[in-house]
Amino acid sequence: MQIPYTVHPRPDTGLFNAKLGVWLFLASEVMLFGALFSSYVLLREGALTWPHGYEILNIPLATLNTVVLISSSITMVMAWASLKLNDFAKYKRYIGSTVLLGFGFLIIKSFEYGAKFSHGIGPGDSTFLAIYFTLTGLHGLHVIGGMIVNGYLWGPGSKMWQSDPERLTNRIEVAGLYWHFVDLVWIFLFPVLYLL
């Protein structure tokens, strides 16, 4: 049986099915990260003292990571635009760049984590560090998940361009929705954990 409405919008929703599905998934993701942000507020309000993130964490590295992730968002949306313009070669370059930028984000993050661990600092050392490692760790897992999907769409998944180009374009759009959400979460994580 063929999956319905992968290309054309469903008449009642006006959307192709994957797009509605991914938006509903993202709604659940808002609640997942929302629960942790809410926990952060609860823990911070309840603590007698709370360190400034900039006293403990590496602001230049985190700023660089913000630049890297925002750059990966524009390459992702440009990958989708390239398919819409029937330029498959450009699509490959943009989606490949998105994966590489995601990889760059993780390498920079690993430098940050490595610096902490090498000084014997871990999530068990303070409430601040516990919520820092939980939030950034969960976000990092989301980056890895997005890279796996984008890597597939760069490699074997891109063969769909020959058989069903509109469906591939829609796949890139919904993969992009997820990737931009990961960027959006970081946009809030960065000031909350590092700068306040």
Add this chain to the structure above:
Amino acid sequence: MSEHHTAEDIKKHVRVYINVFVALMALTIITVGISYLHLSVVPAIILALVVATIKGSLVASYFMHLISEKKMIFAALILTGIFFIVLMALPVLYYGDRFY
């Protein structure tokens, strides 16, 4: 976003994406700049969240195409927004009850 675009439409979108990218970079510099002012906690939190919300809105509106999205998605997002507000209000209500 509507599924039917002409090449000219997409080229217009691309120009918008580049402008949004430049705005996001500028707002990142502003975010970091504000932190160096070492403001007291409340104005620092308000300013940081205002800038982050502007950045988040740009990503959601243009990169995620929410600015031209269908009603069904907004219905789901409004519901999510309500639950999110409740979630964020929980710690406030907890400490409000405890201290006042």
